[in-house]
Amino acid sequence: MKPTRTLWTALRLTLVLTVVLGIGYPLVVTAIGRVAFPAQAAGSLVRDDAGQVRGSALIGQSFLGSDGTPLPQYFQPRPSAAGYDAAASSGSNLGPEDAGLAAAVAQRRADVATFNAVREDQVPPDAVTASGSGLDPHISPQYAAIQVARVAAARGMTEDAVRALVAAHTQGRTLGFLGEPRVNVVTLNLALDG
Amino acid sequence: MGDGALAAANVAALAVVLAAAYRPLGDYLAHVFTSARHTRAEKVLYRAVGVDPEGRQPWPAYLRAVLAFSLAGLALLYLLLRTQHLLPGSLGLPALRPDLAFNTAVSFVANTNWQAYSPEQTVGYAVQAAGLAVQSFLSAAVSLAVAAALIRGLAARGASTTGPATTGPATTGTGTIGNFWVDVTRSTLRVLLPASVVVAVVLLAGGVVQNVAGFTDVTTIAGGTQTIPGGPVASQEAIKMLGTNGGGFFNANSAHPFENPTPWTNLFQVFLLLVIPVCLPRTLGTMVGDQRAGRVLLWTMAALFGLVYVSMTVFELAGAGTVPQLAGAALEGKEQRFGIVGSTLFATATSGTTGGAANSMHGSYTALGGMMLLLNMMMGEVAPGGAGSGAYAILVMVVIAVFLAALLLGRAPVYLGKRIGVRELQLVSVFILIMPTLALGGLAVSLGITPVRAQILAGTGNTGAHGLTEVMYAFVSAAVNNGSAFAGLSANTPWLNTTLGILILLGRFLPIAVVLALAGSFARQEPTTTTATTELPVHRPQFVGLLVALVLFVALPMFLPYLMLGPLAEGVGR
The missing domain is CATH 1.20.5 (Single alpha-helices involved in coiled-coils or other helix-helix interfaces)
Incomplete structure (x- = not known):
């Protein structure tokens, strides 16, 4: 040719x-x-009792008040490098020796411990590290557990009632070996409000 | 279940599904590359575009067709990116700057999918579906075609006149290696497209989105606002993984819950990355009529994969370094649903396949865990390598190993009946030098020009050794056509877009030219008639050991000094 x-x-x-x-x-x-x-093709959207779309079960949200402080009546998600802006997914991309990240992790540990009235060594790793996407909807069962008392107090519910809801929104490892046990903060908080 | 047992269970599950695919997919690919029959649709297509499907090409003609096809794809994609503002379904996004459009077009045509931009903020649905996803198919099809041509050269036997004209065993003497147009069309229409439809539906079932809804504003549970993205994600995700492309629909790539929503979709995506590269050894075995040849490649790939996965997982679980120690685990940049074990499995697969996808942020890995990602790319992408490109890269290493061993043992340097002579050796020597020369040369030039260095270092997201690793990672990733990143680096600058774009082009097409020349050289040869006692045995475990060692011996001396300045400086002693 x-x-x-x-x-x-x-x-x-x-x-x-x-x-x-x-x-x-x-x-x-x-x-x-x-x-x-x-449902999946549209983005696994979740609705409140009034039928309004309140987000996606797969996409994490921030549960901060208008002043930027965490709202005590909601389970708090992991830190996010994207600020849970679903139109700008991102991780922090900071390395293991980054001084700013090290300081931030130490600060988050202190803040989470204070906010939930627990010891600093009870704060699990996922509570102080940002996810890869910045949109992680999940936290570890340990992080959920240390938040139960605070959420129950803020809502005037019994801890057992909150714990039952947490259990309903907890998933174990798929087939016993895939992934990690996790609690979906978005669907859990929606259920608390419902 | 302990972490070690978890990792073992993940690998075992992966091995089982890959083993189940090995024979049927490998043999199907062999059938695709050797069948004499054209489907009705293919005949119509060949007539419409003016191709004679019965024509056979010697290697220079085959290469010209590869280059012309890639140039056409490049031109078309560049045009789409530059006219995005005029296209429907662009979500009001503007056209890309020339340097970013060049970098992006090159990167997708070269199966690299380096993304210097944040997709959800830069490209609309028209460009994603009709531009980027299309080149994800076509670049993978080109890689498969080149692999088929090399295998055909090795399989060429005798002056048979009975074989099918185009794709059957090439006759020796003529030196033809097949018909590029037929190979690329069949790879697309018989392999990648039907497989992608099935894969996309499975991903949809798992929660990957597929719509044209644009961005939806919602009031969040706490009363804030959030903008939920949409898009034809599942269809693009399927070919992104299957074609070892890695170009994500979203910035967070496979860490994004809309691309990779669950632990099982995660394992499925790892499987998709690996399945074609892992099954191509079977295709080789079937086409040359000797399954032992395929199994040797398979075990070599498996050994290297295991080496990287085990060490990376050990490093990440140990969690050395200031931040992982403070946090209690190396979870920065990793998703809760995948955990460390699921993240390192994906990372091993993506760095070993030219995949370039990411389900966790590589730049936040521990120093030594991140080094394993770099090392996997530096080994030349053979564990198991990209879909097609892995097969031809590891066959190049086989040629070198056969020659070395034959020299040491005083046997005839023969592989599958083909003599390895001066010409073959020259070609493979050039091949293994291309990637390191491009990566290290590009790095040296960029850091050697003072203003450029200042600009690059100012754009690194981290200081010190980690910052250097980011830059090094970018150049190796471009030269070896991987496309993944230590993403702290601000790569969207005119200098980096242009130089990395040029490296990607050279890193793609120089090796392809060499491989096709090698294929032509083998295809011309009449198989030797030496007896089994004078030939080197290339089917024993010892040969696998030699191949594994050779891959490491080629990579380490060239790259070790750089690893010492980057990840080793950062990670050793902590």
């Missing part, structure tokens, strides 16, 4: 495959999603 003919062939093939792969394929998958898995 002459060089120019090779180029034209390449261009024509690319264009045809762009139509198939770039338009046909995503539309087919979108159609399948809409029919077979409408």
